[in-house]
Amino acid sequence: GEDVEQSLFLSVREGDSSVINCTYTDSSSTYLYWYKQEPGAGLQLLTYIFSNMDMKQDQRLTVLLNKKDKHLSLRIADTQTGDSAIYFCAESLLIPTFGRGTSLIVHP
């Protein structure tokens, strides 16, 4: 199976919260990342969390890490149409490994 798994699609209404989930396999990962990719563009680093942390909050973004279950989530509060993009979860000890990405669709 894949090292990093994400659901492929998420649809939310504008103004609601979005929660994108990710599971990973490498318990020795040092960094866990969330990236945003808009059409035709590179990956923009949104936020990251060290493996010794449980939570990180940065404005509308909240990252939760459950090391026991190897589960990472990204919550976007007050989701806007400009948040529509593909979101990638990645883990890294030495070589960063990415999930297939979650397409977030925000509708009015």
Added chain:
Amino acid sequence: DGGITQSPKYLFRKEGQNVTLSCEQNLNHDAMYWYRQDPGQGLRLIYYSQIVNDFQKGDIAEGYSVSREKKESFPLTVTSAQKNPTAFYLCASSAGELFFGEGSRLTVL
């Protein structure tokens, strides 16, 4: 400003031709990476380099080659041996946090 620059952004090539994609970073990062992205797919690692004059194959290195003669530069050559080269190529560098360039889209005609 510090960052990663990839060029060209768009590239067309005929079958049988080699092409080289440029990746330059001024972040003073030791580690650099090349990924390939296909529609609906995640990122697959082609090559990576942890230090100057050293690089390692990733998961899909066949048909590709790299060099790392300078810390700032990690060019990727897509050779004619690569059977399905049309894709979006992403370069990244890291000293902990991983940063990406804007990508190069290669189309083989």
